[in-house]
Amino acid sequence: MRIWVLGAILLAGCAHDLGSTEDQLMRMIEQSVALPEGAAPLSRYRRHYAWASGDPQAVEAVYTLGGKPDRLWLSADDLPIVLDGGCSVVTFKFEVARKTATNVRCN
Numbered sequence: 001m002r003i004w005v006l007g008a009i010l011l012a013g014c015a016h017d018l019g020s021t022e023d024q025l026m027r028m029i030e031q032s033v034a035l036p037e038g039a040a041p042l043s044r045y046r047r048h049y050a051w052a053s054g055d056p057q058a059v060e061a062v063y064t065l066g067g068k069p070d071r072l073w074l075s076a077d078d079l080p081i082v083l084d085g086g087c088s089v090v091t092f093k094f095e096v097a098r099k100t101a102t103n104v105r106c107n
Contacts, residue, residue: 022049022073029061029094030071033101038087044069045090050076057097063090082107 026049030042045063052058053076062080065088082089087106094101 025049025059025096026071026073028099029059029101032099033061033092033094033104035063035090036087036104036106038106039090040065040087047071048074048079050074050079052076052093057095059094059096061090061092061094061101064088 026047029049030047033042035042042063044065046065046067046069048062048064049072050060052060060076060079062082064080064082064085080089085107089107090104091107092101092104
């Protein structure tokens, strides 16, 4: 029984570290990204992030206006897909190793 409890505690600690790492990464991205001309202030967007499919060293980001401004870490399959929206939707890819946002654009 003690081994099971120890395992649960260790796993909970790992999950916390992962969330903490992702939270730090989201903050770093938000401090370094320059939104395109015509975009609203960062604080007005609901900010969605996910590890990029097929590229473990990059993060995909989708910022949307509407709803409560917040930041969320999702799976890549759960990122919002918006085909229009002008600057009410901003998308980009963030390369972690280079600490650089690429292809930052309004939909």
